[in-house]
Amino acid sequence: MYNFLPKSYRQRIRKSLADRGLFKTILLVYYERWIEYRYRISAGGIVNLDSLDIDSANVAKGVRYEGVNYYIFNEIMQRGGIDFANSTFLDFGCGKGQAMVFASDRPFRKLLGVEFSARLCGECRSNLESHFRLFKKLTPYEVYCCDAASYAIPDEVNVFFFFNPFDAEVLKKVLENIDESLRRFPRSITALYVNAIHRHVFVESGYRQLSSFHDNKLDLYVDGGAYVFAK
Numbered sequence: 001m002y003n004f005l006p007k008s009y010r011q012r013i014r015k016s017l018a019d020r021g022l023f024k025t026i027l028l029v030y031y032e033r034w035i036e037y038r039y040r041i042s043a044g045g046i047v048n049l050d051s052l053d054i055d056s057a058n059v060a061k062g063v064r065y066e067g068v069n070y071y072i073f074n075e076i077m078q079r080g081g082i083d084f085a086n087s088t089f090l091d092f093g094c095g096k097g098q099a100m101v102f103a104s105d106r107p108f109r110k111l112l113g114v115e116f117s118a119r120l121c122g123e124c125r126s127n128l129e130s131h132f133r134l135f136k137k138l139t140p141y142e143v144y145c146c147d148a149a150s151y152a153i154p155d156e157v158n159v160f161f162f163f164n165p166f167d168a169e170v171l172k173k174v175l176e177n178i179d180e181s182l183r184r185f186p187r188s189i190t191a192l193y194v195n196a197i198h199r200h201v202f203v204e205s206g207y208r209q210l211s212s213f214h215d216n217k218l219d220l221y222v223d224g225g226a227y228v229f230a231k
């Protein structure tokens with residue numbers, strides 16, 4: 001029936017039908033395929049990290065590429081209470097740039113992405129470039145191709161986005177790097193964490209939990225939920 005779709009996608013649909021039923025699967029396909037079309041980006045599918053040529057000791061501690069769901073992204077963004085015009089957004093593990101493109105719907109001062117796969121960085125830049133050109137968006141953006149654990153946090157960043165990019169060890173190191181930036185330049189920051197499997201790391205690092213939700217519209221990210229933290 002849906003043979004026009006790639007094999008891996010057909011397998012996901014079959015699994016989703018079994019797990020979620022027909023209605024939620026239709027909604028999920030809507031969010032994945034229609035949104036990709038609407039934003040004119042190519043950011044769908046799943047990419048395993050062992051299929052990418054990544055030069056980092058943290059590959060085994062990283063999570064495969066998968067773009068964040070549009071509905072969940074908007075939900076968590078709304079709960080963040082963010083003053084967009086005075087905020088710079090940073091996505092750790094930006095992949096093909098889906099979250100950055102969604103973030104560009106808000107009047108952020110600047111958008112940053114950090115990703116350790118050179119191939120994904122290239123796809124991220126090309127998605128951002130074509131989306132910004134087509135929709136005449138002007139927000140400055142930058143994509144850094146490096147390991148999040150060794151990325152020095154720019155002092156202007158105050159909104160940090162994580163869609164379950166890595167394990168607790170790398171997350172802890174990233175939060176230490178954020179602390180270093182906070183010591184240099186004290187400010188209030190917000191962390192948005194989707195599929196927040198290692199949320200205890202935020203709590204242990206002194207973050208306050210502002211909000212959380214567990215999606216039952218699409219049954220996505222059931223293990224982690226989505227959390228807003230502040231420091």
Ligand SMILES: C[S@@+](CC[C@H](N)C(=O)[O-])C[C@H]1O[C@@H](n2cnc3c(N)ncnc32)[C@H](O)[C@@H]1O
Nearest residue numbers: 062066067068093095098099116147148163165
């Ligand atoms: C689940 S995807 C999130 C994609 C993107 N943030 C989004 O929401 O559309 C996780 C991404 O984190 C990247 N990643 C994992 N470990 C990393 C690390 N140590 N440094 C930089 N990127 C990493 C992966 O390559 C993958 O693209």
